[in-house]
Amino acid sequence: MIVSNYSDRLQEIRRKLYQKLDDKTENDLIREKKEILNKIKEHIQNNICSENKQNKQVPLEIKLLTRKDIVEYHDDLVRKIDIIFETELSSLNTTEYKEEIEDLNKERMLILDEIQKCRDENLSDENIGKRLKFCFIYEKINDYYIANLFIANYDHDFVTFEPKFREKYLDDFEEVNKSCLLNCLAEENLIIDFTNSTKYELNGLRIKRGTFENFSQVNFDFMNEYINKDMIQGVSFEMYGFYLIPKKVFKSLRTIKRLFINDYYGLIDSNDFDILENLVSARFLRGLQEIRPNSFNGLINLTYLNLSSCCLSYLDDGCFDGLVNLKYLNLQSNDIRQIGDNVFAPLKQLICLNLRENMIKNKVNLKGLENLRYLNINSSFLFHLKNVSSTLEALTFDQLTKSEDINTQALKYLNISKLPEDVYDNPEAFKDLQYLEANRFCSDHQFLNQFNLQNLKVLICKFENIPKFGQNLCNLKYLEIEDVREFDTNCFEYLKQLEYLAITIYGKASLVEKIEDDHFKGINDLKYFCLKIKFEAFRDLSEKENIFESLFKSSVNLSYYKNSSFYQISVSDFDGNPLNYLEISEEISETLDDLFWQNLE
Structure with missing residues (x-):
């Protein structure tokens, strides 16, 4: 009951921390959260008791005597x-x-x-x-x-x-997880023969909570008769109802490389995982409240750490100590408000940091991230970055207040809603940029002519009136335009390298009826063309099909897909992934894919 009351108060604090608060109220709530987590830990440690587990074996009923x-x-x-x-x-x-x-x-x-x-x-x-x-x-x-x-x-x-x-x-905990183990074996094997002296290997094992009086009495010795525990690659652990990490469990799983913990509404503390030195990937989903200093000590091989969609409100100095080889860190969709100045200092090998959808205020100090190459960050509040690595190649950011700490000339990938004003004075600010996604500030398309964009291969943006793209975009390969209300002729005259063109019209079907050959002048080697409309339906497009087909080489085989609001032509088997056009290392390009973290699980 005591832990339950604490849990209710934690939920109440979390709800308040999602609101905009003054600094004093925010600090008071975070201080109370830390105190509650300490009380939960103390309560659990003081109430450990021994338990003699009953033998719940069922007598064998099969009798073959003759x-x-x-x-x-x-x-x-x-x-x-x-x-x-x-x-x-x-x-x-x-x-x-x-x-x-x-x-x-x-x-x-x-x-x-x-x-x-x-x-x-x-x-x-x-x-x-x-x-x-x-x-x-x-x-x-x-x-x-x-x-x-x-x-x-x-x-x-x-x-x-x-x-x-x-x-x-x-x-019962043991019965539940013995059943889980057998189901995992059945997913990977048609025939499961326990008479074979060679024990089975499992790619992944699911552990469910079950019931128990004292977690210190729980062990996985029963696995020895079924599988080779040393060959288990990954474990998924359901931990609802726990407020401390059950370290004893991991003694039986010390060789695993992947760990997925879900619904753990507690904290992680010093050396909680120090026995898992082979761990490469760790994922916490929902619940995690706090990371204390040295929580990840011993995880010298951890490369991927996914802490997205948890309940973290603050990151204190020392919380990532020990992660000497971490390369990818995902902190998206928490309610992080405060980040210590030295939080990221131990992460010398980190190349990808995702801090998107948090409540960060004031500043984010990236000191120590000497190899950072992709940063994804935004907040409901204005803040600024400090000590941004000169190695940064990719940036996703709602708006920059100033660009002084970012070497924009080194950027190859940029997804941003608003450019800082001081950038407009430097025509070479994005000279190496290959990918630009800008969906809020493109209504003023004059910015396209202010910069040297000779290396730009991908442009995704919104234009009410499709602009006349200049010669500085002559190497563009991929163009996606949304919310179009006006479409003039000769807009694409200089885009002779274009392979992918997608246009979304905003509720104005009559615009399509006015399309003529000159609207696409300059384009004749597309691999993909798509025309969509919002809030209306196309009228008969048969008269326009010759125009759309003329955008492709006559010798290629084309595939068609059409409905009342969507018209698509593409070269057969064409892969329209815009990331394919980037000349960027694979370890960075794969993180730009929305499914990157999901594919790790």
């Missing part, structure tokens, strides 16, 4: 497999699902072969009524196989646990 028993047992297994597969096969058209049918028949034969081997061994004179192998069939326990076959010797733990495995709802 040759007849064994024959009937295996015949029943064969009949069950035939029914499962025949039912599935009967629902598939032999022409349309030829490959699926072949795969299903192969899987059935593999299972039947293993059942026959067990039958032959069980029928040997020395095994009848004594040392038997048991087979267990499970239908559609996952989306990977129609059925799975489990094989175990009479004295294996699985034979005793098997009735529990069939239960839909389990509660």
Whole structure:
């Protein structure tokens, strides 16, 4: 009850910290949050008690005492497999699902072969009524196989646990996670044979909370009979209800390389993960309240740290100490308001930092980030950056108050809503820029003619009136324009290198009717063309198709897609990813993809 009351107050503080507050109120709330987290930690440590876990084994009901028993047992297994597969096969058209049918028949034969081997061994004179192998069939326990076959010797733990495995709802921590382990094995293997002396390897293991009296008594010794724990690559840990990291659990998982912790509404403290020296990637999702100094000590191989969508309000100096090889750090979508001046100082190898969608005030000191190459940051408040690395190549930022701390001439990628005024005096400010996404300040398109943009390959922007693109954009390959209300002729005359063109018209279908050849003069080698409209529908476009098709070489094969608000032509198999046009290292270009962090999980 005490922890629950503390948790309620933490939630209340979090809601208040999402609001705009004066400095005193903000500091008071953050101070109270730290005090509550200390009280939770003290309460949990003072209430650790011992527990004698009861043996909840279920007595074995399978008895094969005679040759007849064994024959009937295996015949029943064969009949069950035939029914499962025949039912599935009967629902598939032999022409349309030829490959699926072949795969299903192969899987059935593999299972039947293993059942026959067990039958032959069980029928040997020395095994009848004594040392038997048991087979267990499970239908559609996952989306990977129609059925799975489990094989175990009479004295294996699985034979005793098997009735529990069939239960839909389990509660006990060990039973819940034994069931999770078996399900993971079934996802990766059609046949799971525990009689084999070689233990199974798992790519990923899910750990669920379950119930327990004392987490210090929980262990994963039961895994030893099922898998090789040292070969587990990744672990996903559901930790709702915990307020301290259960360090004992990780002693059984010391070799993992990926860790995913979700719904952990507590803090992480000094040396919580020091045993996981092989860890390469760590993800916290939802809940994390505080990172204390030296929390990541020992994680010398950690390269990716994803702390997005948590409940962090502040980052104190020392919270990232020990992360000597960290390259990618994601802090997006927290409510971070305060960042210590030396928070990032230990991260000498960091190349990508995401601080987007936070509540940062005043300044962000990037001291120590000597190799930083991509920064993604914004806030509801105005703030400024200090000690920005000269190695910065990519920047996503809503607005810059001043550009004095950023070497804009080194930027190759820029996604920004408003340019700082002092930049306009320097025509060479973006001389190496290859990618520009600017969706709020482009209504005044004069800026395009103020800078040397000879290296620009990708431009994504909003124009009410499509401008006449000048010769300084002659190397442009990818152009995406939104919210168009006016479209003059000869706008693209100098864009002879253009391969991708997408135009979105804002609720004015009559604009399309006025399109003539001169509107696209200069373009004749597109790989992709798209015309969209918002809030209205196109009228008949058949009269305009010749104009659109003339934008492509006549020798290429074209694919079409059309509906009432969308018209697309593209060269067959064309990949329209704008990042493909950038001459930038792969370790940076992959982080610019919206799915980068998701793909790591």
